[in-house]
Amino acid sequence: MSRTAAHPPSAVQEPAARSHRLDGLEPDNLLAFMALLGLLRALEADDRTAPAPLRPRAAWDLDAPPLRPVLHLARPVTQGEIAESAARGVAALAAAHAFGEVRDLNYPRSRARALLRQAAEAGPGGRTWGDLLAALMSDAAVKEDKNPAEAAIDPTPLCLLFGQGHQHFLDRLASVPATAAPPPRGRGKAAVNLSPADCLAEALFAPWHRSDPTFAFRWDPAEDVRYALLAGDPTDAAYKAGTQHGANRLAAVGLPALTLSPEQRGERIRPTVLGGAQSAEGFSFAWPIWRDPATLAAIRGLLGHPDLREPGALVPLGIDHVRVARRISVGKFMNFTRARVVGEA
Amino acid sequence: MTLVLEVEHLTGTAFAALGPDTDAPDWPPQPDRIFSALVASWAARGSRDDERAALEWLERLDPPLIEASSGLPRRVPIHFVPPNDPGTGRSGDRSVMPQFRRRQPRRFPAFRPDDPTVRYRWCDAVVDPATLEALIRLAADTAYVGHSASLTRCRFLLDGTDSAPHALLPARRRVYPGRLQELRDGFASGRRPRPGDRATATLPPATERSHSVFASQWLLLEVVEADDSRVDGRPSDAGRPRVGVMPDLRAAAVVAKAIRDAVISGYKAIGLGDRVPALVSGHEPDRSPTRMPHMAVVPLAFTGVRHADGRVLGFAIVPPRGSGLLDDADFGAAMRALVRRGEEGSGGSRPVMRIWRTAKDGHVPFEIALAPTLQPTLRTLDPLSYTAPARVFATVTPIVLDRHLKATGAAKHDEIVQGIVAACRNIGLPEPEMIETRWGPRPAVVPEKHSAVVGAPSAWPSGGAPVWTRWRLPPSLASRPLTHAVLRFAEPIEGPVILGAGRHVGLGLCRAYPDLEPGVER
Numbered sequence: 012m013s014r015t016a017a018h019p020p021s022a023v024q025e026p027a028a029r030s031h032r033l034d035g036l037e038p039d040n041l042l043a044f045m046a047l048l049g050l051l052r053a054l055e056a057d058d059r060t061a062p063a064p065l066r067p068r069a070a071w072d073l074d075a076p077p078l079r080p081v082l083h084l085a086r087p088v089t090q091g092e093i094a095e096s097a098a099r100g101v102a103a104l105a106a107a108h109a110f111g112e113v114r115d116l117n118y119p120r121s122r123a124r125a126l127l128r129q130a131a132e133a134g135p136g137g138r139t140w141g142d143l144l145a146a147l148m149s150d151a152a153v154k155e156d157k158n159p160a161e162a163a164i165d166p167t168p169l170c171l172l173f174g175q176g177h178q179h180f181l182d183r184l185a186s187v188p189a190t191a192a193p194p195p196r197g198r199g200k201a202a203v204n205l206s207p208a209d210c211l212a213e214a215l216f217a218p219w220h221r222s223d224p225t226f227a228f229r230w231d232p233a234e235d236v237r238y239a240l241l242a243g244d245p246t247d248a249a250y251k252a253g254t255q256h257g258a259n260r261l262a263a264v265g266l267p268a269l270t271l272s273p274e275q276r277g278e279r280i281r282p283t284v285l286g287g288a289q290s291a292e293g294f295s296f297a298w299p300i301w302r303d304p305a306t307l308a309a310i311r312g313l314l315g316h317p318d319l320r321e322p323g324a325l326v327p328l329g330i331d332h333v334r335v336a337r338r339i340s341v342g343k344f345m346n347f348t349r350a351r352v353v354g355e356a
Numbered sequence: 357m358t359l360v361l362e363v364e365h366l367t368g369t370a371f372a373a374l375g376p377d378t379d380a381p382d383w384p385p386q387p388d389r390i391f392s393a394l395v396a397s398w399a400a401r402g403s404r405d406d407e408r409a410a411l412e413w414l415e416r417l418d419p420p421l422i423e424a425s426s427g428l429p430r431r432v433p434i435h436f437v438p439p440n441d442p443g444t445g446r447s448g449d450r451s452v453m454p455q456f457r458r459r460q461p462r463r464f465p466a467f468r469p470d471d472p473t474v475r476y477r478w479c480d481a482v483v484d485p486a487t488l489e490a491l492i493r494l495a496a497d498t499a500y501v502g503h504s505a506s507l508t509r510c511r512f513l514l515d516g517t518d519s520a521p522h523a524l525l526p527a528r529r530r531v532y533p534g535r536l537q538e539l540r541d542g543f544a545s546g547r548r549p550r551p552g553d554r555a556t557a558t559l560p561p562a563t564e565r566s567h568s569v570f571a572s573q574w575l576l577l578e579v580v581e582a583d584d585s586r587v588d589g590r591p592s593d594a595g596r597p598r599v600g601v602m603p604d605l606r607a608a609a610v611v612a613k614a615i616r617d618a619v620i621s622g623y624k625a626i627g628l629g630d631r632v633p634a635l636v637s638g639h640e641p642d643r644s645p646t647r648m649p650h651m652a653v654v655p656l657a658f659t660g661v662r663h664a665d666g667r668v669l670g671f672a673i674v675p676p677r678g679s680g681l682l683d684d685a686d687f688g689a690a691m692r693a694l695v696r697r698g699e700e701g702s703g704g705s706r707p708v709m710r711i712w713r714t715a716k717d718g719h720v721p722f723e724i725a726l727a728p729t730l731q732p733t734l735r736t737l738d739p740l741s742y743t744a745p746a747r748v749f750a751t752v753t754p755i756v757l758d759r760h761l762k763a764t765g766a767a768k769h770d771e772i773v774q775g776i777v778a779a780c781r782n783i784g785l786p787e788p789e790m791i792e793t794r795w796g797p798r799p800a801v802v803p804e805k806h807s808a809v810v811g812a813p814s815a816w817p818s819g820g821a822p823v824w825t826r827w828r829l830p831p832s833l834a835s836r837p838l839t840h841a842v843l844r845f846a847e848p849i850e851g852p853v854i855l856g857a858g859r860h861v862g863l864g865l866c867r868a869y870p871d872l873e874p875g876v877e878r
Contacts (some may be wrong), residue, residue: 036549038554039550039551040550074532076530076531076532076553077535077552077553078553078554136610209580218538218541220545221547233547233548235376235377235582237376237460237462238439238460239439239460239461239462240376241440332554337377339377348375348377348378349375349377349550349551350794351374351375352554355528
């Protein structure tokens with residue numbers, strides 16, 4: 012592992028083990044949960060070419076507060092090796108995140124249909140591209156328009172960027188995973204360069220510092236910076252919050268795990284995603300907190316369970332509880348709240 | 357010994373939000389919030405090592421049980437607040453002056469507890485004197501918890517008793533080893549700390565309390581209008597009367613019966629007129645009175661506090677315990693058939709049901725509008741005043757005795773007491789405790805003309821008072837004797853306590869009363 016950081020994360024100092032607690036991933040943070048999905052997806056992607064696969068699974072450590080996920084692997088490895096494997100996997104998956112000149116998720120229906128058909132006909136080789144498109148849009152769910160054939164697609168409810176404040180979703184979905192590491196921290200000789208693996212290790216194994224000047228997707232509840240809740244002007248550089256780049260990289264490649272599907276609501280066909288639901292209060296995303304190690308496929312199965320939001324309904328499946336984050340509007344921007352436990356205040 | 361942290365909210369209000377995206381107050385304040393307040397005190401006191409060690413000891417304990425009263429959340433309007441310290445970079449810019457600063461919307465969720473003191477109990481915690489001393493010092497300097505407007509008095513103490521005036525609640529959030537360091541790191545980097553971890557603590561096994569046949573989950577009917585516009589005593593037009601003044605508490609039984617009749621008419625409106633369940637109508641299909649517990653309708657009057665005047669602010673439908681009536685689909689449909697969206701001046705857009713009574717001559721004695729709700733907006737409408745566990749209960753509305761009195765003189769008093777004791781048995785309660793009197797052991801029941809509850813009218817008017825100042829009873833109860841009473845049970849029992857032959861129309865309704873026995877904490 013190439014290291015140039017002046018303050019290396021503690022990852023490499025940890026001994027090799029088959030289980031690793033992910034101290035950076037908080038249970039009530041949507042970005043952290045999507046980063047967990049991205050981690051599993053990236054490790055599985057790297058496993059396809061690795062001589063000794065890691066076969067990653069994840070569970071939540073319910074016995075040692077604070078609640079955090081634990082990564083379970085098929086063989087003992089160090090945290091550094093996990094980060095390197097994940098970095099290779101993210102790089103492989105990020106290659107599919109190419110949208111050309113399109114910056115916002117507003118394809119016309121005909122174009123979306125053509126892209127989806129193209130991905131479906133590409134066979135196994137186009138699976139990554141197909142998964143990504145299937146998580147972003149469906150040609151069945153479009154916005155109201157006089158010409159339905161050319162109506163813009165109704166994007167995934169996890170898309171919070173539509174160009175407001177010069178924030179473009181596809182732009183970021185392409186650039187964030189392709190940016191292997193944040194810019195050097197500090198200036199001159201004191202500057203710290205992080206490798207791609209360091210960047211991911213920071214996000215996974217240590218509390219987040221959110222000091223990277225990189226782009227994000229507004230999935231982190233800490234990005235809800237309302238003027239009246241701060242001591243200073245949130246647009247002032249002194250108060251402007253940074254991001255945790257490694258978490259956003261992982262979350263960007265985790266998004267394709269949340270496949271979109273069209274559903275009928277009233278007279279219209281609207282998009283929904285695994286774990287998502289629309290109610291009178293707006294869109295919300297729920298995820299379970301499970302006890303036993305589960306693969307990405309098993310987690311996706313749990314997210315799609317029809318009783319996911321019924322308090323206590325999934326206890327026989329090893330689910331301790333379920334958390335829900337609501338999508339909220341703050342002025343012209345949108346954010347996700349910290350997730351609350353289903354059935355509690 | 358139990359380590360107790362006592363937190364008294366000095367203004368009687370706790371300002372604390374569950375999060376920036378919600379209007380819900382955080383009540384009772386959770387242990388992670390209290391811990392943060394203690395950490396702030398530690399830092400303000402100079403970050404002493406012995407006090408840090410005490411906090412690190414405290415964060416390793418299991419979550420405490422929280423002893424807190426109920427109360428009501430305060431309404432949460434939007435306040436527009438000036439942001440702090442705007443820096444414009446221009447000299448002479450008046451927009452930095454407080455009067456000219458921009459305003460940003462913000463809410464301040466708050467909770468008004470019935471009792472401002474909350475106690476956090478760490479049962480069986482073994483604390484050494486030095487640690488306890490350090491915690492006491494930290495608590496003494498903790499001037500607020502949550503928002504800085506939540507002024508508090510805090511103290512740690514060791515408590516050897518198990519008595520708890522209020523319900524013990526499990527903590528929803530907790531701290532954990534490393535929380536102090538996490539808070540320090542967050543503060544150093546200028547980040548808002550995330551809430552504590554979810555707690556999964558459980559309550560010690562609760563003692564099964566005695567309870568009556570009535571449920572403690574009520575459907576509230578809030579009076580949404582008191583309009584004096586109706587002066588002629590007649591509906592404004594056929595079938596659509598105007599809403600009038602809420603009758604006095606002394607006519608509550610008549611109104612309660614009208615509400616029950618309205619519910620039955622709701623069943624008829626949905627085509628179930630011949631299948632009204634006995635637990636609603638009180639009658640079997642053959643029209644004979646049912647022997648099973650059935651629905652009661654009780655008045656909720658402004659009583660029991662200083663300045664109370666006995667005004668009726670609502671009614672409540674009290675289902676039999678375990679009947680599941682409020683979850684029954686037919687009952688819900690019948691209620692929906694009764695309600696409609698309110699008009700301007702009659703509850704706004706809230707669904708309301710209109711209740712009125714028409715006499716044989718067409719006269720309309722009363723017309724009222726009630727809004728069904730499960731969330732009371734007034735403390736008077738909170739069922740907890742009637743359902744909270746207590747040893748002593750006092751009547752708000754007089755008990756209608758089940759039998760006519762035959763004895764006279766001193767024996768009459770005993771007959772009334774025995775009638776009240778029998779009324780307790782009739783609703784599944786234990787008999788009031790026996791106490792020693794100069795006449796030997798007697799039930800702890802004090803019948804009296806006047807109510808012990810402030811604001812409740814007497815059981816009968818003074819001599820010479822007009823007839824219309826008496827309690828108005830349905831014809832089937834009109835000749836029965838009435839009495840107020842105070843009762844004391846040997847152990848706390850769970851309310852509601854509704855006694856006597858008029859219990860289904862709101863007579864004999866009792867509310868918990870302070871236990872004045874010497875040596876028993878109020």
